[in-house]
Amino acid sequence: MEREKRKDGICLRMENISKQFPKVLANENISIYLKRGEILALLGENGAGKSTLMNILYGLYRPTCGQIYINNHEATLLSPKDAISLGLGMVHQHFMLIENLTVTENIVLGMEPGSWGFIDFKKARKIVKELSEQYHLFVDPDAKIEGLSVGQQQRVEILKALYRKATILILDEPTAVLTPQEVDGLFVVMRSLQERKVSIIIITHKLEEVKAISGRVYILRRGKLAGERVTKDISKAELAHLMVGRDVVLTLNKENRITEKKPGFTLQNLFVKNDNGVTALNNLSLEVCPGEIVGIAGVAGNGQKELEEVLIGIRRIEKGNILLTGKNISRYGVKKRIQSGLSYVPSDRYRYGLFLSMKVSENILASSLDRKPYVNGINLRLRVINRRSEELVTMYGIKTPSVHEPVSNLSGGNQQKVILAREFSREPVVLVVSQPTRGLDVGAIEFIHSEILKMRDRDTAVLLISMELEEIFALSDRILVLYEGSIVKEFDPGKTSHKEVGYYMTGGGER
Ligand SMILES: Nc1ncnc2c1ncn2[C@@H]1O[C@H](COP(=O)(O)OP(=O)(O)O)[C@@H](O)[C@H]1O
């Protein structure tokens, strides 16, 4: 019997797993299996329960009920230590490395608690080196973590799991932090692990990745298993349907518009410093015409935050000018910029976008409440306010019990829609949108993208700042690459590739 089962090549089974958190049933009766040497994708929207299921497998959470079998033996996983001893390894969304230690020290650390003094570092270093060569996980074993890029740190996490002889590797949204080049590199590593019969579970919410790397896929929706498919037998559209529970428009139907070269939004030779007084924007110039979407592509930390802040009016300009249809608004504060026709969707919606404890209606009309028709003398006209906010809630499909609900009770996607409803309904001349869909579901993304396009089609000049290259390509009429505070390259999205743009995003270093 035992041998019979081994022949099917199944190394892991999770059976009827449920996990009840105080407020949510995060996993509901989920059964999955994993074959030896397989790359399995776990696909689902935010909050679908993917991380929870894998954290249960790694011994971080106890399931409310259900069983786990590893190599056909029932496993009781009380901690990651148990999981590691059974051959499991996990790379989390947030890395767990110690900044001021070296790569080798991090990898060895925690292996033999209490016996640091006895560790043979020379031998460990040699093993790390061998592993890194064998699996294309190139990283200097003597480098300090603090000096490594995010992609390199991820390699260290994978090495750490391999050093502990993991035969089942769990990767939780590993590509979220990588450039297109680094994603390719990771996939090379995954394939070479697969060749050596390491089994991999990759968590993702990106359909392209499922198609690119996995052999089989489980789709989770709201804590339940919504399907299991052999990847090559299912299209992206079908995957999206299973993930969201309805049809989703995956490719925007975007017509190219001929825009007149009229002045819309102009940034002239901007110099701006970051919080530490270091130059963050270095002689940055660009122009967005009415009816055009200009996308700013770049790796995080190249000046995006400072650009956003200086446009909104909350960061000082050292030198240079910002013009709105030819008018210099450089010295204007936030309010005056809004009155001049600027709208913005900030990347940090909690800090700059919303008053969390206030009602939906108050948030949705916030920047217009001091104007007609909402004031009458000194009284806010409540009935007008409620009627208008109800209209906007309907128009933007915001899910809320009523317009009196505090915004803090809404989901991330619906909070973002509140911001959109407020900013877009002002009919702005210029719209600055930063990371508009970060952390949101496919369904919400679809809606937000089509609303941004509508704004363009109503002749608004749209400046889009995004770390998601997919998003930049989907929306932009022109792409500008931001690198170390300057625009280093301009692209026509129809005439370039993710790879080529990615190349300039990293300063032309890694091809
Ligand atoms: N430690 C926790 N305590 C309470 N609720 C949690 C915890 N972890 C996750 N949840 C909830 O469980 C659900 C599933 O979350 P998660 O597994 O992180 O989803 P995913 O990884 O698919 O985005 C969400 O509603 C989330 O808020």
Ligand SMILES: [Mg+2]
């Ligand atoms: Mg997760």
